[in-house]
Amino acid sequence: MIVVLRIGHRPQRDMRVTTHVGLTARALGADGMYIAADDRGVVTSIRDVADRFGGEFFVEDKVGWNSCIKRWKQDGGVVVHLTMFGLNLPDVEEEIRTKEKILVIVGAEKVPGDLYQMADYNVAVTNQPHSEIAGLAVFLDHIAPNALHREFPGAKVRVFPNPCGKTVEEL
Amino acid sequence: MIVVLRIGHRPQRDMRVTTHVGLTARALGADGMYIAADDRGVVTSIRDVADRFGGEFFVEDKVGWNSCIKRWKQDGGVVVHLTMFGLNLPDVEEEIRTKEKILVIVGAEKVPGDLYQMADYNVAVTNQPHSEIAGLAVFLDHIAPNALHREFPGAKVRVFPNPCGKTVEEL
Numbered sequence: 001m002i003v004v005l006r007i008g009h010r011p012q013r014d015m016r017v018t019t020h021v022g023l024t025a026r027a028l029g030a031d032g033m034y035i036a037a038d039d040r041g042v043v044t045s046i047r048d049v050a051d052r053f054g055g056e057f058f059v060e061d062k063v064g065w066n067s068c069i070k071r072w073k074q075d076g077g078v079v080v081h082l083t084m085f086g087l088n089l090p091d092v093e094e095e096i097r098t099k100e101k102i103l104v105i106v107g108a109e110k111v112p113g114d115l116y117q118m119a120d121y122n123v124a125v126t127n128q129p130h131s132e133i134a135g136l137a138v139f140l141d142h143i144a145p146n147a148l149h150r151e152f153p154g155a156k157v158r159v160f161p162n163p164c165g166k167t168v169e170e171l
Numbered sequence: 172m173i174v175v176l177r178i179g180h181r182p183q184r185d186m187r188v189t190t191h192v193g194l195t196a197r198a199l200g201a202d203g204m205y206i207a208a209d210d211r212g213v214v215t216s217i218r219d220v221a222d223r224f225g226g227e228f229f230v231e232d233k234v235g236w237n238s239c240i241k242r243w244k245q246d247g248g249v250v251v252h253l254t255m256f257g258l259n260l261p262d263v264e265e266e267i268r269t270k271e272k273i274l275v276i277v278g279a280e281k282v283p284g285d286l287y288q289m290a291d292y293n294v295a296v297t298n299q300p301h302s303e304i305a306g307l308a309v310f311l312d313h314i315a316p317n318a319l320h321r322e323f324p325g326a327k328v329r330v331f332p333n334p335c336g337k338t339v340e341e342l
Contacts, residue, residue, distance in 0.1 A: 017187065020302035027299035028309075049300055084330055085337040090319055116335045126319055127330040128198035129220055131191035134308035137296075138199075138319075141309050146308075148261055148297055159255055159298040160253075164287045166256040 001077075001101050002144055004136065007065045007115075008108030009037040020046045021106055022046040028137060029144030030104070032058035036065040038052065044045060046069045054155030069103065069118050075099035078120045081113070082135045086122030093142045096121060128159045172248075172272050173315055175307065178286075179279030180250070189242045191278055193217040193230055199308060200315030203229035204225070207236035215332040223258045225326030240289050241272065250273035251289045253306045257293030265315045267292060275310065276306045277303045 004025045009018050019042050023031045026046070035042065043059045050057045069079055078099045096102065105111075105119065116122055125135040141147045160167040173174040175196045179339065180189045190213050193204045198215070214230045221228045240250055246301045267273065276282075276290065288291055312318045331338040 017191075020188075020304060022303040023299075023301040027297050027301040028305070053299055069173070085333055085339075087332045087334055088319060091332070116337075119279055121256075122333070122335055124319070124330075126321065126331060127196050127332060128321075130194040131220070131304050131308070132200040133302050133304040134192060134195040134199070136307035137308045138312050141312065148299065149261060152299065152300075159295075161258045161262070161295060161298060162256055162293070163258055164293055166287075167173065168256075 001157045004033040011039045026057040028140035034063040035061040041054040054152030072103045079103045081105040081119035082122045086124040175204040179209040182210045199311035200318040205234040206232040225323030239327040243274045250274045251292045252276040252290035257295040
């Protein structure tokens, strides 16, 4: 089980980036996302996609990040913090892949300093500055089983691979 | 050589997403980015990062997407359009990896219908809706040689992997 915890989200300003984080999480094999902020708009747009395109992805806002992390660890899960300051993904991915319950923390620009100690793994997708969306995507592709071949049961809309056009089925 | 062509960028509104696209391109092994729009702000922020963190990444705005694609093909390059409607990356990546000169088109929400015909490959990173930043990240990780282990010569700032904190060197 892989769940994303989005922290540092500023309502309105980060709406689009956090929506991308949630949709990426869903598409590439995470089970859900907690948002440590109050933003109904983001929750609604991710749920709309999940409702139309299928699967069981959950989204929950107004989550306290601190208690969320503590609870996750009490339940035997591991906590991975994605940060450009961490260990490069290829150097830790084999170990992380053995874990059954992973909370992936995706921060916005600034994160609380405590996080580095609270996380079991601080992981970088390269030590270069880029994008938390990109970092999450590569992380999931390396860690989530079959990230690029997930099934999404119960879809109302399905897109089929097409070499040069669009094939969309409304179910 | 891999270069990104960003189309459909709306100045101001897409500033942040396009900046993430550019930084992701740079971090994960692309050589540069053309932007089919006039947005000095995006160009400046990507160049600032490239200047501080090293490497030879270029950014150019005010590029006509149509002529850019035609020129690229005349020069013997292939054109890959990232779209959720395309063929799934794992099914085409082996072939694309053999190409020496790849233009990766990253669209915003709507793209001109012609693109599907103009591209040599329409490629999906899953046929699910998510994020052009995520799609580009996974694409580069699969296609660019050593995407997660690039060197960035001439850096003024360098981040070193740290299991639980920050190690930053100003050079």
